[in-house]
Amino acid sequence: MNTDLQGTFRALADPTRRMILTHLSARDMTIGEVADHFDMTRGAVKKHLIILEEGKLISVHTKGRERINHLEPMALKSASEWFDFFSDFWDERLSRLQKAIDKEKN
Numbered sequence: 852m853n854t855d856l857q858g859t860f861r862a863l864a865d866p867t868r869r870m871i872l873t874h875l876s877a878r879d880m881t882i883g884e885v886a887d888h889f890d891m892t893r894g895a896v897k898k899h900l901i902i903l904e905e906g907k908l909i910s911v912h913t914k915g916r917e918r919i920n921h922l923e924p925m926a927l928k929s930a931s932e933w934f935d936f937f938s939d940f941w942d943e944r945l946s947r948l949q950k951a952i953d954k955e956k957n
Contacts (some may be wrong), residue, residue: 856933859926862906867891868899872908875922882918 862868867889874880874888886896900920903909907926911918 856929858906859908859930860906862903862908863930865899865902868903868908871896871899871903872922872927875909875920876924879919879921881920885920 870888871885874885882893882897882900885900886893889896900909900911903920904911908923910921910923912921913919
C-alpha cells in the first residue's frame, strides 16, 4: 500500500473526520464553519483537518485571513478502488464456493 493511501485510511479511520468530509462535500468551509457542526473546540477541529489534509482528502487555501478547507474527492476514489479490488477478490472466491456447493448437490 503506498504512503498516500495509508494517510487516506488513517484519516478515514475516525468518525469525526468522516463527518467533516460529509460537511465539506456540500461546500468549502473555514475552520470555524466546520467547528459549528461539532461539540468540540476549534483547536480539536483543526487537528482533524490537519490529518485530513495529510491524507490528501482535503486541500486548504488562504483567502484573506481565513483558511478555506476543500474536499479532494480523488483521494476517496483511490481508497474506493482499493476496496473494489478486494470486493472483486471475494466475489470471485464466493462464486467458486457456490459452484463447488452446487456440484456437490448434483
